[in-house]
Amino acid sequence: MAVRSGLWPALLGIVLAAWLRGSGAQQSATVANPVPNPVPGSNPDLLPHFLVEPEDVYIVKNKPVLLVCKATPATQIFFKCNGEWVRQVDHVIERSTDGSSGPSLTLQHQESSCCRGLPSMEVRINVSRQQVEKVFGLEEFWCQCVAWSSSGTTKSQKAYIRIAYLRKNFEQEPLAKEVSLEQGIVLPCRPPEGIPPAEVEWLRNEDLVDPSMDPNVYITREHSLVVRQARLADTANYTCVAKNIVARRRSASAAVIVYAHNPSVLLWPLGQCVQGSPRSLTQSFSVRPVNVDGSWSPWSKWSACGLDCTHWRSRECSDPAPRNGGEECQGADLDTRNCTSDLCVHTASGPEDVALYVGLIAVAVCLLLLLLVLILVYCRKKEGLDSDVADSSILTSGFQPVSIKPSKADSPHLLTIQPDLSTTTTTYQGSLCPRQDGPSPKFQLTNGHLLSPLGSGRHTLHHSSPTSEAEDFVSRLSTQNYFRSLPRGTSNMAYGTFNFLGGRLMIPNTGISLLIPPDAIPRGKIYEIYLTLHKPEDVRLPLAGCQTLLSPIVSCGPPGVLLTRPVILTMDHCGEPSPESWSLRLKKQSCEGSWEDVLHLGEEAPCHLYYCQLEAGACYVFTEQLGRFALVGEALSVAAAKRLKLLLFAPVACTSLEYNIRVYCLHDTHDALKEVVQLEKQLGGQLIQEPRVLHFKDSYHNLRLSIHDVPSSLWKSKLLVSYQEIPFYHIWNGTQQHLHCTFTLERVSPSTSDLACKVWVWQVEGDGQSFNVNFNITKDTRFSELLVLESEGGVPALVGPSAFKIPFLIRQKIITSLDPPCSRGADWRTLAQKLHLDSHLSFFASKPSPTAMILNLWEARHFPNGNLSQLAAAVAGLGQPDAGLFTVSEAEC
Numbered sequence: 001m002a003v004r005s006g007l008w009p010a011l012l013g014i015v016l017a018a019w020l021r022g023s024g025a026q027q028s029a030t031v032a033n034p035v036p037n038p039v040p041g042s043n044p045d046l047l048p049h050f051l052v053e054p055e056d057v058y059i060v061k062n063k064p065v066l067l068v069c070k071a072t073p074a075t076q077i078f079f080k081c082n083g084e085w086v087r088q089v090d091h092v093i094e095r096s097t098d099g100s101s102g103p104s105l106t107l108q109h110q111e112s113s114c115c116r117g118l119p120s121m122e123v124r125i126n127v128s129r130q131q132v133e134k135v136f137g138l139e140e141f142w143c144q145c146v147a148w149s150s151s152g153t154t155k156s157q158k159a160y161i162r163i164a165y166l167r168k169n170f171e172q173e174p175l176a177k178e179v180s181l182e183q184g185i186v187l188p189c190r191p192p193e194g195i196p197p198a199e200v201e202w203l204r205n206e207d208l209v210d211p212s213m214d215p216n217v218y219i220t221r222e223h224s225l226v227v228r229q230a231r232l233a234d235t236a237n238y239t240c241v242a243k244n245i246v247a248r249r250r251s252a253s254a255a256v257i258v259y260a261h262n263p264s265v266l267l268w269p270l271g272q273c274v275q276g277s278p279r280s281l282t283q284s285f286s287v288r289p290v291n292v293d294g295s296w297s298p299w300s301k302w303s304a305c306g307l308d309c310t311h312w313r314s315r316e317c318s319d320p321a322p323r324n325g326g327e328e329c330q331g332a333d334l335d336t337r338n339c340t341s342d343l344c345v346h347t348a349s350g351p352e353d354v355a356l357y358v359g360l361i362a363v364a365v366c367l368l369l370l371l372l373v374l375i376l377v378y379c380r381k382k383e384g385l386d387s388d389v390a391d392s393s394i395l396t397s398g399f400q401p402v403s404i405k406p407s408k409a410d411s412p413h414l415l416t417i418q419p420d421l422s423t424t425t426t427t428y429q430g431s432l433c434p435r436q437d438g439p440s441p442k443f444q445l446t447n448g449h450l451l452s453p454l455g456s457g458r459h460t461l462h463h464s465s466p467t468s469e470a471e472d473f474v475s476r477l478s479t480q481n482y483f484r485s486l487p488r489g490t491s492n493m494a495y496g497t498f499n500f501l502g503g504r505l506m507i508p509n510t511g512i513s514l515l516i517p518p519d520a521i522p523r524g525k526i527y528e529i530y531l532t533l534h535k536p537e538d539v540r541l542p543l544a545g546c547q548t549l550l551s552p553i554v555s556c557g558p559p560g561v562l563l564t565r566p567v568i569l570t571m572d573h574c575g576e577p578s579p580e581s582w583s584l585r586l587k588k589q590s591c592e593g594s595w596e597d598v599l600h601l602g603e604e605a606p607c608h609l610y611y612c613q614l615e616a617g618a619c620y621v622f623t624e625q626l627g628r629f630a631l632v633g634e635a636l637s638v639a640a641a642k643r644l645k646l647l648l649f650a651p652v653a654c655t656s657l658e659y660n661i662r663v664y665c666l667h668d669t670h671d672a673l674k675e676v677v678q679l680e681k682q683l684g685g686q687l688i689q690e691p692r693v694l695h696f697k698d699s700y701h702n703l704r705l706s707i708h709d710v711p712s713s714l715w716k717s718k719l720l721v722s723y724q725e726i727p728f729y730h731i732w733n734g735t736q737q738h739l740h741c742t743f744t745l746e747r748v749s750p751s752t753s754d755l756a757c758k759v760w761v762w763q764v765e766g767d768g769q770s771f772n773v774n775f776n777i778t779k780d781t782r783f784s785e786l787l788v789l790e791s792e793g794g795v796p797a798l799v800g801p802s803a804f805k806i807p808f809l810i811r812q813k814i815i816t817s818l819d820p821p822c823s824r825g826a827d828w829r830t831l832a833q834k835l836h837l838d839s840h841l842s843f844f845a846s847k848p849s850p851t852a853m854i855l856n857l858w859e860a861r862h863f864p865n866g867n868l869s870q871l872a873a874a875v876a877g878l879g880q881p882d883a884g885l886f887t888v889s890e891a892e893c
Helices: 002-022 025-030 107-111 129-134 341-346 351-382 467-478 670-683 728-732 808-818 828-834 838-845 850-861 868-876
Strands: 049-052 057-059 065-072 076-081 092-098 118-127 141-149 152-155 159-163 177-180 185-187 199-204 217-219 225-227 236-243 248-250 254-261 266-273 281-288 310-314 334-338 424-429 442-447 459-461 493-498 503-507 512-516 527-534 547-549 553-557 567-572 582-589 595-600 610-614 618-623 627-635 641-651 658-667 685-687 692-697 703-708 715-717 724-726 740-747 754-763 768-776 797-799
Touching: 057 065, 065 076, 065 141, 065 159, 076 118, 118 141, 129 159, 177 185, 185 254, 254 868, 493 503, 493 797, 503 527, 512 527, 512 850, 553 567, 567 627, 567 850, 582 610, 595 610, 610 838, 618 627, 618 850, 641 670, 641 728, 641 768, 658 670, 658 703, 658 754, 670 685, 692 754, 692 768, 703 740, 724 740, 740 754, 808 850, 828 838, 828 850, 828 868, 838 850
Parallel strands: 057 159, 177 254
Antiparallel strands: 049 065, 065 118, 076 141, 092 118, 141 152, 141 159, 185 225, 199 236, 217 225, 236 248, 236 254, 254 266, 266 281, 310 334, 424 442, 459 797, 493 527, 503 512, 503 797, 512 567, 527 553, 547 627, 553 627, 567 618, 582 595, 582 627, 610 618, 641 658, 641 685, 641 692, 658 740, 703 724, 703 754, 715 740, 754 768
16 A cells, blocks of 8 residues: 555656646646645545536636636645646646545545544636637537645636527417307417527517416417417417527517307408597407308409500409308409490590500601601711711610610711610610719600409519520620619529519529509609619729628619619628617718718618618618619627638549548528529539538637548548638628638548548638538538529519409508508507517608508518418407408419
8 A cells, every 4th residue: 555655646647747847838847746644643545535526517608607616635736628737837726635525435434533534625717718619620629627635636617607598589489360259279380599508488469378377278388389279368479489598589479369259250450540539449249150152242443444455353252251161262363354445435434444555646747757857867877977876775665765876987886776665665864873974854765565454364574585585685684874884684683674663683593672652653664674683893892991892883873764662672780789789870872973971870860861670680771763782791899700601512423532521601592592593503502511500700710620530541631721711891891792612631541431520611710610520522411402593584573463462452441441540549550569669660651651651561571481371360450340250361462
């Protein structure tokens, strides 16, 4: 035993002396012999016993955490974190004499008086967030204690240190429901990702739901709220609340309506706004049979004849509408017939028909003028006088004023105009965008054929139109100074012809669309409107100070056209919106090319020409002036962050020993994703991991990428450094596309096909993500289907009622009913609150029809898969007397 007790201190002294020499001269001077001599009177057979061991802990925000160890008998205690010793200077040590023996001592030792007064030691260290992040990529950060005594060493349990967080977006939110009495209700809720996992509680009209107080309600392990048998008292707004030690998040509220019924009748409670003094709320009931089959309403009157000499009439499946599984109406809801020439004349009496006659007269006048121009040109050519006539085929679509220059002696060519004799024209006064060569007081705007209002057919202008037409359209645009930067291709452009019925333009797979509401275009006018996505390198957008581009640069036009209602431009953005972290501005480019701040988000004026609804991943811009727009953010603190989408691509086929893994770091927007997917298709690449999102902060720190755990027996990394970096400003300014790093691996043998490794991507002192790569390079990966884009032959332009989810007649009924103010609040204000748009009430109130603005925004936010039944439930729950008129089904749409 003497040999054993003398050998341990010597060996431990050698080991710790070597460690201390490695940690610096100043530490080695302070601890020359980390294991002192045994305390006189202590039992040399006693190993250290831990009285206090380090426990798992979470780092909240940037506050360091404290780890504590206490052991007896102990002459030294040191912390080891992730396999490395913590420096001695980082330990706080307290020594004492333990007055009692530890619980691990035997009965014989407990009876021995020599076990009294054992030396004990307590050691504390602080662990910071930076320490945990610096070793990012390991499975988990851990620390444990090692205690020494004259008899040997003992290790404590491992304590895991994790950075606590709670994401903002719920993985699944509860949806509104409408159920009958005694029917079961299930409201699902999947809380946001977080560490530690979020606890979930439910609110019923802001009151906590307590299953212990109500046996009819319980919460599942998956956090769903279940009501076993619905009661009338269960009609309420339900909200799922997720919380952990970091934050508390609320889901969108779900309205649950419970209605009473018996085998023969169905009672629908409808509130009424009673006129009189004082105004009060009464409750009335209407009785309807269960399982009601739908029946057609009478046909409407025949419409006036259109330009194609057809007219139409419609009916609705609402007399009554099908309920509770009843049969839908059979047959068509729209009837279209040809008109005779006499009928066309006799039924033309409305304002639209007057416009028709004016248009026909204008056609005749224009044809006459065109004939005179052709004769004049022919005569001049015959006399040897050449004219330089600008190609104005695009100008007849309303993009620029006509410019006819005098003849030049050195211009032997003649650009002729091919007129469209099938169109009618209307005169538009003034210029759309001033030109440098002088203003033109008047020009003509070409009108296409008028669309029959409320037609049953889907009026579409396909993006996959003939190539010659698309190229001609773009080439005509590029002849104008203002449109030099438009792309010379149609993959990032959409255009269509619209009238007062409105419609929608969309660039497929980019998240960019333009909603043109009904009556935004004046009646009697038809505009050819375009929507364009620009590459950042093609448009110079000056950024000052800490500003950064958060959205794509989008043009809609032609600029200068007259709009009587705001249109809604939808764009993705990659910012994490927070008033404390960001100052967000909408920029617009003038006709002269300079960029101006037209809107400071959060400081909008109700009567302003621009307004913006900002959401987590998209912004909806109300504008009455078309042009070129971009969303720019200025960081107010280092907490400001941009979302980056991380994607890993590798070749589909490997024909050589080398194999490349490309890691893309993109703005988290659909257009950036589309660009990379198209690029990788050309390169023959495939997605090898599920995409991840990284929050990149305004901290001036670069983004680092590294590859680890490559099996050396099968692969060899050709990277000469431990990591690669993408500079901070390359990511932050947002003007550089396709940012990526490539890791080149080399197979030891051509037969090697399995690849397993780890790829880490992290911002220095910031957020990070890790990828566990494990696949066979000779086979397609299962992740390829995650990035299957929509068909490029989709429909980028929808015209008329087919472009909207809400049927036109239902829309008009809702507007007529909710626009007038109601003292009880059952009007457009309550609808805005139900749709979580109550922060924009002043903007809606400044418009002639607030309800129309709300419905337009709903259309823009819920395209193309809007939940129409949820909207109908919100409208029907306002308590209007004729709320039944608002009930629509998918079949009616």
